[in-house]
Amino acid sequence: LHWTEKARVREIKETKHAKEYGALVQCEAEVDEQVMQSLVGERFEVAQRTPKRVAHRRADLERKRWVELMEAEKVQSDEGHRLRLVLRTEHGTYVKEALSGENGMTQPSFSDRLGVACSCLELDVLGILDEVGDEVVIQNPAPPFGAGI
Numbered sequence: 001l002h003w004t005e006k007a008r009v010r011e012i013k014e015t016k017h018a019k020e021y022g023a024l025v026q027c028e029a030e031v032d033e034q035v036m037q038s039l040v041g042e043r044f045e046v047a048q049r050t051p052k053r054v055a056h057r058r059a060d061l062e063r064k065r066w067v068e069l070m071e072a073e074k075v076q077s078d079e080g081h082r083l084r085l086v087l088r089t090e091h092g093t094y095v096k097e098a099l100s101g102e103n104g105m106t107q108p109s110f111s112d113r114l115g116v117a118c119s120c121l122e123l124d125v126l127g128i129l130d131e132v133g134d135e136v137v138i139q140n141p142a143p144p145f146g147a148g149i
Contacts, residue, residue: 017129018091021123023087024120026079027114028118030081036114040072048094052105065093066093069085086126
C-alpha cells in the first residue's frame, strides 16, 4: 500500500481492469483433487445477480462475467477442508459470490463446478490486470498471501 494522487485513483477505478485474487476458501466436504485440478487454467462465464450485501446501492441486474482459476491447492487445517486459490476475474465480478454461488445468485459458481459447497474466508487483490486479464498492470508488492495483514 502507498499514497497516490487522486488522478491515479480515478484512472484505476474508471478503467475496466481485470484483477487477480488470492482466496482462502472453506469447503463443506473433501474436494476431489482431480476435479479441482481440471478447473485450473479454464476460463468460464458466470451469470451474477446483484448480491444481497450490495443490493442497497446497486441495481438488481444479471451480469455476465468471466472467472479463471489460475492455481488451486489444498491447505492443511484443523478447521476442516480448505483451499488456497489464485483466480483472475473480469472487472465488476462479485468474487465471493462467484466462489460460493450465494444460494443460486451466481451460476455456475466455483462451488457448483467443484460439487462441494464453499465459502470465502479471505480475499486479497494480488494484481490489477489489463481488461482481458492477460497482462499485469499493477502488481501488489504486499507480503505473501495470508501473512496476516
